[in-house]
Amino acid sequence: MAPFERWFDICELSDIPVRGSRRLEKDGMKIAIFRTSDDRVFAVENRCAHKGGPLSEGIVHDCAVTCPLHNWVYDLSTGKAQGGDEGQIRTFPAEVRDGGRVHLRLATAS
Template identity: 60%
Template sequence: MSWIDIGALGDIPIRGARKVKTRAGCIAIFRTDETTIFATSSTCPHKGGPLEEGIVHGTSVTCPLHNWVFDLETGEAQGPDDGRIATYPAKVEEGRILIDAALLGQKAA
């Protein structure tokens, strides 16, 4: 994988998120605890809600527009809703957030 540094882990509060603009489009970076992060599409497939503004709980995010809940690990909608968001490899090294640049070039974010 080709990892790129997108910022400091400390820039995202626990149970918070930030939107990152890439050449392939915008992605959302979610921090679920001290050292765990997830990278997904920043847009809800239902009504285009900004997922980085949603509520982070456990390893899920709830869309701020219509309360759809997505698993941050798989991207699958939870509950009665049917849908999926894209997920991207991400990791933390030495307090920095890294995402896989190669995958972003292959998929629309």
């Protein structure tokens, strides 16, 4: 069967620290959900494109995260590496709904 996209209710916004993250595993994917200082949420694959570092342990600043292993910086909205680094991480649509609930859209098997 072909996969289809579906929204999942993940957690309360308050469950994610400001300028921090929350990790989850869904359908075999390891995902990091980040909260910025202005309460926007972003979801990315929890793996740096450079050496596989855990991005969920990185430093969140503005709309970016810095990998804790080798300081690669990724734009959380596009997944693209910043500065002189080249690479990209997978991103997933995420938003805050229903009075503060974080939702994540993923492709799932039907």
